[in-house]
Amino acid sequence: xxxxxxxxxxxxxxxxxxxxxxxxxxxxxxxxxxxxxxxxxxxxxxxxxxxxxxxxxxxxxxxxxxxxxxxxxxxxxxxxxxxxxxxxxxxxxxxxxxxxxxxxxxxxxxxxxxxxxxxxxxxxxxxxxxxxxxxxxxxxxxxxxxxxxxxxxxxxxxxxxxxxxxxxxxxxxxxxxxxxxxxxxxxxxxxxxxxxxxxxxxxxxxxxxxxxxxxxxxxxxxxxxxxxxxxxxxxxxxxxxxxxxxxxxxxxxxxxxxxxxxxxxxxxxxxxxxxxxxxxxxxxxxxxxxxxxxxxxxxxxxxxxxxxxxxxxxxxxxxxxxxxxxxxxxxxxxxxxxxxxxxxxxxxxxxxxxxxxxxxxxxxxxxxxxxxxxxx
Amino acid sequence: xxxxxxxxxxxxxxxxxxxxxxxxxxxxxxxxxxxxxxxxxxxxxxxxxxxxxxxxxxxxxxxxxxxxxxxxxxxxxxxxxxxxxxxxxxxxxxxxxxxxxxxxxxxxxxxxxxxxxxxxxxxxxxxxxxxxxxxxxxxxxxxxxxxxxxxxxxxxxxxxxxxxxxxxxxxxxxxxxxxxxxxxxxxxxxxxxxxxxxxxxxxxxxxxxxxxxxxxxxxxxxxxxxxxxxxxxxxxxxxxxxxxxxxxxxxxxxxxxxxxxxxxxxxxxxxxxx
Numbered sequence: 001x002x003x004x005x006x007x008x009x010x011x012x013x014x015x016x017x018x019x020x021x022x023x024x025x026x027x028x029x030x031x032x033x034x035x036x037x038x039x040x041x042x043x044x045x046x047x048x049x050x051x052x053x054x055x056x057x058x059x060x061x062x063x064x065x066x067x068x069x070x071x072x073x074x075x076x077x078x079x080x081x082x083x084x085x086x087x088x089x090x091x092x093x094x095x096x097x098x099x100x101x102x103x104x105x106x107x108x109x110x111x112x113x114x115x116x117x118x119x120x121x122x123x124x125x126x127x128x129x130x131x132x133x134x135x136x137x138x139x140x141x142x143x144x145x146x147x148x149x150x151x152x153x154x155x156x157x158x159x160x161x162x163x164x165x166x167x168x169x170x171x172x173x174x175x176x177x178x179x180x181x182x183x184x185x186x187x188x189x190x191x192x193x194x195x196x197x198x199x200x201x202x203x204x205x206x207x208x209x210x211x212x213x214x215x216x217x218x219x220x221x222x223x224x225x226x227x228x229x230x231x232x233x234x235x236x237x238x239x240x241x242x243x244x245x246x247x248x249x250x251x252x253x254x255x256x257x258x259x260x261x262x263x264x265x266x267x268x269x270x271x272x273x274x275x276x277x278x279x280x281x282x283x284x285x286x287x288x289x290x291x292x293x294x295x296x297x298x299x300x301x302x303x304x305x306x307x308x309x310x311x312x313x314x315x316x317x318x319x320x321x322x323x324x325x326x327x328x329x330x331x332x333x334x335x336x337x338x339x340x341x342x343x344x345x346x347x348x349x350x351x352x353x354x355x356x357x358x359x360x361x362x363x364x365x366x367x368x369x370x371x372x373x374x375x376x
Numbered sequence: 377x378x379x380x381x382x383x384x385x386x387x388x389x390x391x392x393x394x395x396x397x398x399x400x401x402x403x404x405x406x407x408x409x410x411x412x413x414x415x416x417x418x419x420x421x422x423x424x425x426x427x428x429x430x431x432x433x434x435x436x437x438x439x440x441x442x443x444x445x446x447x448x449x450x451x452x453x454x455x456x457x458x459x460x461x462x463x464x465x466x467x468x469x470x471x472x473x474x475x476x477x478x479x480x481x482x483x484x485x486x487x488x489x490x491x492x493x494x495x496x497x498x499x500x501x502x503x504x505x506x507x508x509x510x511x512x513x514x515x516x517x518x519x520x521x522x523x524x525x526x527x528x529x530x531x532x533x534x535x536x537x538x539x540x541x542x543x544x545x546x547x548x549x550x551x552x553x554x555x556x557x558x559x560x561x562x563x564x565x566x567x568x569x570x571x572x573x574x575x576x577x578x579x580x581x582x583x584x585x586x587x588x589x590x591x592x593x594x595x596x597x598x599x600x601x602x603x604x605x606x607x608x609x610x611x612x613x614x615x616x617x618x619x620x621x622x623x624x625x626x627x628x629x630x631x632x633x634x635x636x637x638x639x640x641x642x643x644x645x646x647x648x649x650x
Contacts, residue, residue: 261476
């Protein structure tokens with residue numbers, strides 16, 4: 001609790017400090033490569049024959065995904081708190097790579113916890129983190145995925161709390177993380193709003209983003225929350241079936257198995273059994289393979305402001321191929337879930353409608369899995 | 377009120393229920409009580425025990441493979457209560473299984489089973505309002521963890537809402553045995569003492585008679601967890617109750633050894649193999 005209070009306090013001070021925002025803006029622009037483009041997907045739009053589709057290109061950021069937005073913000077906070085050691089968890093490896101990157105940039109020691117199943121699936125990112133000077137510690141407990149990596153990172157943090165900052169990568173965990181990470185990611189929506197107004201002269205009808213913990217989704221949704229006519233659609237991992245253990249969909253329509261509960265310091269919808277034990281999950285994309293959804297998404301779902309659906313492993317793989325071949329963009333398998341929903345939804349929309357899709361990361365890290373899964 | 381700490385120091389024993397199985401756990405709890413544990417913490421296994429080190433993580437995994445649930449742990453408590461009316465019994469759980477059962481149902485069932493109170497590892501005092509009301513309504517003690525990193529302001533808050541005893545975490549980190557009791561512990565107890573007259577139990581890392589005696593110099597009780605769970609792991613079903621009794625006896629010092637060894641052996645002789 002002391003560390004959470006320290007972080008909350010430091011973050012509150014930083015928010016009021018114009019120098020903090022100036023330095024973060026500078027890093028986002030001159031190091032990470034912001035603003036990211038908003039690309040009109042001409043061939044995908046023609047192919048699907050419905051809404052005009054725009055892609056928010058977080059895949060073009062340094063390190064290949066939106067995760068760097070949050071890592072740069074938290075790195076600045078780490079320095080302000082006078083800490084020199086950073087720990088992080090990672091699922092797909094995107095957050096781990098972004099954490100290792102900012103630690104190299106700031107000269108922090110970095111330890112990344114990663115489930116051994118994910119290390120196998122995301123071998124390339126493991127090597128990238130090591131190349132960047134981070135120590136990657138394999139976690140062999142539970143399902144050996146993101147949830148277990150967070151458990152181990154939390155154990156490290158409570159042990160080394162006086163010297164260490166926990167650079168949590170999603171809108172999860174105890175306060176202030178869900179709020180703080182959302183703030184750092186909300187740059188996505190602020191840019192996208194200006195960009196779509198410039199391109200189309202009006203706001204989009206629908207925004208689609210994938211949701212694991214939900215940081216890229218809340219990042220693009222947040223600026224549009226007051227715009228009640230903009231429908232916000234979160235896409236969860238439907239995995240390989242509807243049984244508990246076969247998917248990672250917590251709030252999508254038609255899903256059972258999730259109930260309000262507490263996991264890793266967050267009260268939200270959690271996939272669990274009748275006795276309150278956390279369920280195992282499955283998704284072809286390691287970044288969505290997590291049994292709880294960020295608490296703000298739970299609230300948006302309950303208030304009806306955002307809607308949540310799911311896309312299966314097979315649909316995501318198909319979407320990945322389609323985007324590659326129509327637009328020359330290979331999305332991360334996480335982002336491919338948002339593309340899969342776009343493929344279902346755009347044809348049912350009017351040709352004058354506008355759809356905005358968050359391509360939260362690029363698919364280079366998934367080439368190994370794609371090779372296994374697709375017979376090309 | 378069976379939560380008494382009249383021995384100086386008293387011993388609080390933690391066991392993960394359902395490891396190796398519930399029948400053995402019952403015998404272990406009886407043996408621990410007879411060997412001189414004033415309070416037994418009945419650990420509810422959880423899929424994601426973030427506050428626990430490897431020993432209790434392994435025990436939780438074994439217990440969950442046996443399908444152990446919170447409801448079964450409460451049933452176990454009822455059996456123990458029938459046989460040992462004076463034993464102190466605390467349910468030690470992560471929050472989610474309790475929430476899933478429902479706070480008021482949990483408290484009603486715990487009180488009905490004869491449990492004295494509960495400690496919810498990942499429930500902070502800041503978020504405990506509903507829980508405190510539900511527990512108070514059933515007359516159940518609410519035990520909270522205090523950490524060396526807690527500010528005085530927070531220690532006061534923890535002391536204010538605690539009932540039964542306060543659990544002082546000896547050092548930053550997860551459960552598990554350590555070579556020495558950190559200096560953190562002594563300082564934390566001194567700071568806590570300013571805010572409460574409740575007994576203070578020190579836990580995390582206590583596994584030897586010397587550590588037990590050392591804690592006794594400055595606290596009312598020592599909690600022994602991982603060392604007991606490890607003894608169970610090593611002893612196997614048949615010998616586990618006796619192994620735990622022997623460990624507790626040795627921790628409490630040679631004086632008590634004779635008195636209790638006979639009793640604990642009886643338990644292990646009575647029970648069937650698991």
